[in-house]
Amino acid sequence: MNTVDLALRNLLRNRRRSLATLLAMVIGLSATLLFGGYAGNTMSAMETGYVQLHGHLQLQRRDHFLYGSGNPAAYGIADYPRLIEQIRRDPVLAPLLTVVTPKLQLGGIAGHFSAAHSTNVASVGVVAEEQAVLRDWDDYGAASYAPPMSLRGTPADSVVIGTGVARKLQLCRELGVQPCPAPARAVTAVTAAPTASSPALPADIAALSAQEARPAAAASTPGSTRIEMLAATVQGAPNVVGLNVVKAENFGLKEFDDSFTVLHLAQAQRLVYGAAEPQVTAIQLQLHHTAQMPAARARLQQLLDGEWTPRDLALVDFQTLAPVYGQTLEFFDSVFGFMATLIGVIVLFTVGNTMSMAVLERTTEIGTLRALGLRQRGIRRLFVTEGLLLGLAGTALGTLAALGLAALINRSGLSWTPPGYVYAYPLQVRVWGAGSMLAGSAAGLIAVAGLSAWWPARRAARLQIVDALRHA
Amino acid sequence: MDPILLRQVSRTYPLDSVGVPALRGIDLTIRPDGFTVLCGPSGSGKTTLLNLIGGLDRPDAGEVEVAGQRLNRLGDDALADFRARHLGFVFQHFNLLPVLTAAENVEVPLRLIGTPAARRRERVRELLAAVGLTDPVDLGDRRPGQLSGGQRQRVAIARALAAGPALVLADEPTANLDSETGAAILALMRRLQREQGVAFLFSSHDPQLLAAADDRVFLRDGRVTAVERSAGEVAA
Numbered sequence: 001m002n003t004v005d006l007a008l009r010n011l012l013r014n015r016r017r018s019l020a021t022l023l024a025m026v027i028g029l030s031a032t033l034l035f036g037g038y039a040g041n042t043m044s045a046m047e048t049g050y051v052q053l054h055g056h057l058q059l060q061r062r063d064h065f066l067y068g069s070g071n072p073a074a075y076g077i078a079d080y081p082r083l084i085e086q087i088r089r090d091p092v093l094a095p096l097l098t099v100v101t102p103k104l105q106l107g108g109i110a111g112h113f114s115a116a117h118s119t120n121v122a123s124v125g126v127v128a129e130e131q132a133v134l135r136d137w138d139d140y141g142a143a144s145y146a147p148p149m150s151l152r153g154t155p156a157d158s159v160v161i162g163t164g165v166a167r168k169l170q171l172c173r174e175l176g177v178q179p180c181p182a183p184a185r186a187v188t189a190v191t192a193a194p195t196a197s198s199p200a201l202p203a204d205i206a207a208l209s210a211q212e213a214r215p216a217a218a219a220s221t222p223g224s225t226r227i228e229m230l231a232a233t234v235q236g237a238p239n240v241v242g243l244n245v246v247k248a249e250n251f252g253l254k255e256f257d258d259s260f261t262v263l264h265l266a267q268a269q270r271l272v273y274g275a276a277e278p279q280v281t282a283i284q285l286q287l288h289h290t291a292q293m294p295a296a297r298a299r300l301q302q303l304l305d306g307e308w309t310p311r312d313l314a315l316v317d318f319q320t321l322a323p324v325y326g327q328t329l330e331f332f333d334s335v336f337g338f339m340a341t342l343i344g345v346i347v348l349f350t351v352g353n354t355m356s357m358a359v360l361e362r363t364t365e366i367g368t369l370r371a372l373g374l375r376q377r378g379i380r381r382l383f384v385t386e387g388l389l390l391g392l393a394g395t396a397l398g399t400l401a402a403l404g405l406a407a408l409i410n411r412s413g414l415s416w417t418p419p420g421y422v423y424a425y426p427l428q429v430r431v432w433g434a435g436s437m438l439a440g441s442a443a444g445l446i447a448v449a450g451l452s453a454w455w456p457a458r459r460a461a462r463l464q465i466v467d468a469l470r471h472a
Numbered sequence: 473m474d475p476i477l478l479r480q481v482s483r484t485y486p487l488d489s490v491g492v493p494a495l496r497g498i499d500l501t502i503r504p505d506g507f508t509v510l511c512g513p514s515g516s517g518k519t520t521l522l523n524l525i526g527g528l529d530r531p532d533a534g535e536v537e538v539a540g541q542r543l544n545r546l547g548d549d550a551l552a553d554f555r556a557r558h559l560g561f562v563f564q565h566f567n568l569l570p571v572l573t574a575a576e577n578v579e580v581p582l583r584l585i586g587t588p589a590a591r592r593r594e595r596v597r598e599l600l601a602a603v604g605l606t607d608p609v610d611l612g613d614r615r616p617g618q619l620s621g622g623q624r625q626r627v628a629i630a631r632a633l634a635a636g637p638a639l640v641l642a643d644e645p646t647a648n649l650d651s652e653t654g655a656a657i658l659a660l661m662r663r664l665q666r667e668q669g670v671a672f673l674f675s676s677h678d679p680q681l682l683a684a685a686d687d688r689v690f691l692r693d694g695r696v697t698a699v700e701r702s703a704g705e706v707a708a
Contacts, residue, residue, distance in 0.1 A: 002583075009571035368567040371528055372631075373556020373584045375549050465528040469563070 003378075007385040010358065017354055018390065024350045025394025026401055028343035029445055033402035033438070034409075035339055037431035039332035043325075044140040044430065047290065049252075050322045052135045055099075055284035056293055057300065058321065059083070062314040064281060065321070072106050072272050073234035076279030077313070084283060092299040093285075096292045098137060101130035102280035104268045108231035110161070110261060112169035114224055119168040121161075123229070123261045125268020125280075128152040134286050150247040156264050159227070159243040164258030166248035174225050175248040229261075231271045241271050293317065340441070344448045347394075351387050351452035359383065359460040366460050367468025376461035383460055387453020391446035398445070399438060406431040474540040476502040476525055476639070476673070481534035483520050494520040496694040498534070502673060502687070504638070506702070507665050509674045509681055512691035518675035519643055521691065525673065526559055526641045527551045539638045556584040560632030560670075562642035562661075566624040568616040574605060574627045575612035581635040599630035602667075603660060622653035629661060639671045646678045658684055 011018045061068065061075040068075030077083070080102050087093050087100050104125035111118035132149035150160045161169075163177045172180030225245040233239045243263060251257040269278035287296055300315050319326050359366070366379055406429040414427040431438070481498040484491040495517045502508050502525075510518045523529040524536050527543050536543045539558045546554055560581070561567075568577045575596050582592045596612070603626040605611045616624055625645065632640045645661070646654035658680055665672045674681060682688060686702040 006569075006571065013571060364565075364567060365569055368561075368563070368569070369580075370552065371526070371555065371561050371567075372581050373552050373554075373635075375552045377549075466523050469528070469567070 003381055003385050004389070007382055007389055010362070010382075011386055011389060014358070014361075017357065021350050021354045021390055022394050022397060025347055025390070025445060025449070026398040028347055029394060029398025029441060030402040030405060032336070032340050032343055032441055033399065033431050033434075034405055034429055036336055036437045036441070037402070037406050037429040037434060038427075039336060040434050040437060041428045041430035043329055043332065045425070045428075046322075046325055046328060047318075048138060048140060050318045050325055051137050051139075051286060051290070054318045054321045055101075055134060055286040056290060056318055057285045057287075057296060058103075058316045059283040059285070059300070059313050060281065060316055062312050064314070065316050068281065069105065069107075072104055072279070072281050073232075073236075075281055076104075076234075076273075077102075077281065077283065077311070078277060078279050080280045080283060083308075083311075086303075087283070087285065090299065090303075093296060096287045096296050098286045098288055099130050099133040100283060100285045101127050101134065102265060103282045103284055104265055104272065104279070105281045106231055106268060106272050108229050108271070110165065110169060111228045111230065112171060112226075113228060114226070115170035117169050119165060120259060121165060121229070121261045122259050123231075123263060123268065125263050125265040125271075126151070127265050128154070131262075134284065137286055139289055150249060151262055151264065154246050154264075155244070156267055157241070157243050158246045159229070159261055159263040159267075160247050160249055161227075161245055161262075162251045162257040162260045163248045164251075164254060165261060166245070168258065169227060171225060171227075171245060171248065175245060177248050229263075229271065233272060233274050234276055235274075239271050239274060241267060243267070340444065344444065347445060347448050348452045351390055351449045352456060354390070355383055355387055355453045355456035356459075358386065359456045363460075363463065363468050363471035366463055367465050367471065370463075370465045371469065379461040380454075380457040383457030384450055384453045387457070388446060388450045390453075391449025394449065395442040395445050399442065402431050405429075474537070475504050476500075476671075477535075477537040478521075478525070479535045479537075481521075481524060481531045481536060483517075483524060483529065483531050493694050495524070495531070498694075498696055500689065500696055500699070502671075502689070503701075504671050505669060506686040507662060507672045507684065508687040508689065509676050509685040510689045510691060511676060511682055512697075515693075516691040517694040518691055520694075522641050522643055522673065522675050525639075526561060527555050556581060557635060558638050560635070560637040560640040562625070562628050562632045562640060562645045564644040564647045566616070566621075566628045566648075568624055568627055568631075570616050573613050573615055574619065574623075575600060577616070577627055578612075578630045578634050581631060585635050587635075595634060596630075599634060600627075602633075602664065603627070603630045605630070620653075621649055622656060625649060625653075625657050626660065629657070629664065633664060633668060633670065636668075637670060639673060640665075642672065642674045642676075644676055644678075645674060646676065646681060651680070654678060655680055 059077070061077055064075040084100055084102060088097070106123050106125070108121055108123060109118050110121045128149055128151040132152050135149055151158055161171075166172055166175050166177045167180050171177070226242060227245055228240050228242050230238060230240045251260045265280070266278075269280075273279060285296065285300075287293060297315060297317070304313055304315060369379065370376075409427060409429045412427070415425060416427055417425070478498050478500040481495055482493070483495040484493045486492075498517075498521065510521055512518055520529070524531055524543075525538060527538070527546070530544065541554060541558075543551060543554070568574075569580070572580070578596045578599055579592050582595060587595065597606075600606050600610075600612050605623065605626055611619060611623060616627070619627065625648075632642075640661075642661070646657055649657060658678075661672055662684055664670070674685070676682065688700040689696060690698040690700075
């Protein structure tokens with residue numbers, strides 16, 4: 001019979017009250033953990049998606065991120081193959097890397113001549129084989145939403161477009177895009193001839209378009225997936241290439257899906273740089289683990305501050321490239337903090353009330369123990385231990401409940417569509433393995449339970465012995 | 473042990489906005505090895521006097537000296553330690569801890585003074601035997617709720633003696649017992665007082681107890697009106 005044993009026996013005296021207190025803690029903790037697990041899984045999935053898309057780090061020309069989007073002429077990285085080779089051979093970086101690959105970002109207009117439709121597009125030129133490696137990254141075992149790299153192994157003039165782009169270009173039937181209802185009103189056709197609402201194209205652009213259109217039109221038989229892409233070259237002149245759409249992919253966010261196209265790097269470079277030296281707008285670096293970012297960043301910064309200084313490059317991480325990641329993280333953190341605080345307050349009052357009742361009921365026992373020679377601190381210790389034991393039991397049961405419920409939810413097949421997304425994600429809760437969340441929540445709950453017991457314990461310890469012994 | 477000395481001890485309790493004097497300038501010497509009873513009508517100050525001698529309360533004025541220690545000079549922790557080492561208590565309502573077995577209740581004072589586990593077990597066995605709780609069946613493993621009133625008071629007496637105190641204070645120890653059980657408990661305490669050389673100080677109305685006492689201190693309205701000592705001495 002030591003303090004812990006005595007505290008445990010006292011808790012078991014009033015089982016119903018102890019169980020009610022435990023239940024409040026179990027429900028509170030499991031709700032917090034389930035939300036935290038859900039938020040954690042969402043963040044892991046988001047991180048996975050962004051790392052698959054952008055890599056962990058990118059080398060770009062300084063200010064490209066803020067000012068250079070759609071301006072590959074001003075923000076191109078020349079002699080990029082040498083840089084990539086240097087990164088691949090670097091003794092610090094090499095062991096950290098899964099892949100390092102170039103990317104050219106450009107803007108243009110995609111046209112489907114046979115349907116006489118066009119739309120503005122944001123395009124990237126990539127090395128398909130290396131992008132496929134990029135998309136294989138899955139450090140968290142998260143549900144991956146990245147489709148397989150359809151451009152891989154396709155001819156040089158191939159392009160993958162968003163399903164939204166396919167709809168706009170009236171390529172749904174050819175590419176099997178669903179759903180794709182016919183537009184309620186006629187869409188204005190792109191023609192070289194002037195109309196009241198569309199002025200005549202400049203002669204040079206019209207000639208270029210016609211030149212590209214001839215073979216395209218020739219191939220534009222029913223079922224054809226040929227499109228043309230128009231972009232400005234580094235000299236400011238318009239340039240057009242004919243491309244064959246190999247697949248329409250759903251790129252997630254509707255705004256993205258409505259304008260995104262992916263083509264082979266060489267083709268994109270031909271469109272932007274023509275006969276000039278080809279460049280890229282970014283070098284993507286993907287690491288084995290996100291935790292390796294500080295080491296990789298430090299080494300790259302060393303190179304940037306040293307021999308790469310004249311290249312005027314900057315290092316950008318995926319959190320910067322996708323600000324929504326940090327915003328979502330902050331949002332989840334604030335909701336989690338709010339929930340945890342609310343539940344902490346509930347636990348504080350529930351345990352505090354239980355302990356106050358216990359002090360009231362056991363006043364004579366407190367007086368007896370004090371008379372026998374137990375110091376005030378011994379009384380405080382006894383009641384705080386009871387609070388801590390309640391906290392421990394609530395933590396253990398709450399964690400088990402959260403793990404069980406998480407397993408049920410994960411196997412339920414439930415799904416939801418996040419705001420702004422065009423398809424549903426599986427509803428997953430990641431509690432198992434979320435060590436810091438489990439440890440933090442457990443420590444928090446036990447601390448709150450101990451703290452709740454402290455005030456009644458202090459009151460018990462300060463009771464006048466003779467008053468306590470007289471208590472009926 | 474040194475005698476218990478009280479010098480000009482007063483204690484007043486607040487009642488609403490007025491003070492009710494419970495003890496008024498008590499001067500008293502209680503011998504260290506006797507079987508002494510404090511007697512008087514309700515409200516005469518018996519329990520207050522016991523509480524002050526037991527270090528459970530502090531006087532408003534005057535000095536209480538027990539076992540050579542002036543209790544007024546001790547802080548709360550030191551006073552708690554003093555009670556644990558030098559004093560034993562027997563209460564009218566037994567005041568056993570209901571979640572502990574009889575043996576564990578007896579063990580509490582031994583834990584408080586840091587007695588090693590093996591010695592504790594031995595001492596508990598001795599005491600339970602001394603108060604008659606091992607024959608014919610061992611009652612040490614029963615909780616207080618499973619014991620009769622007499623058995624509970626025996627456990628309380630064993631607990632009071634556990635740490636080897638110099639003085640056992642008992643507030644109306646037979647008041648909640650029938651006369652037969654009360655007599656048995658009284659006989660037990662008398663025997664243990666002699667065997668263990670411990671002083672017993674009671675408050676009681678019980679005529680059996682008054683008759684059995686070595687010394688009797690009479691109180692009325694917070695004052696000592698008479699002291700009868702076993703040698704027949706009478707003091708006012």
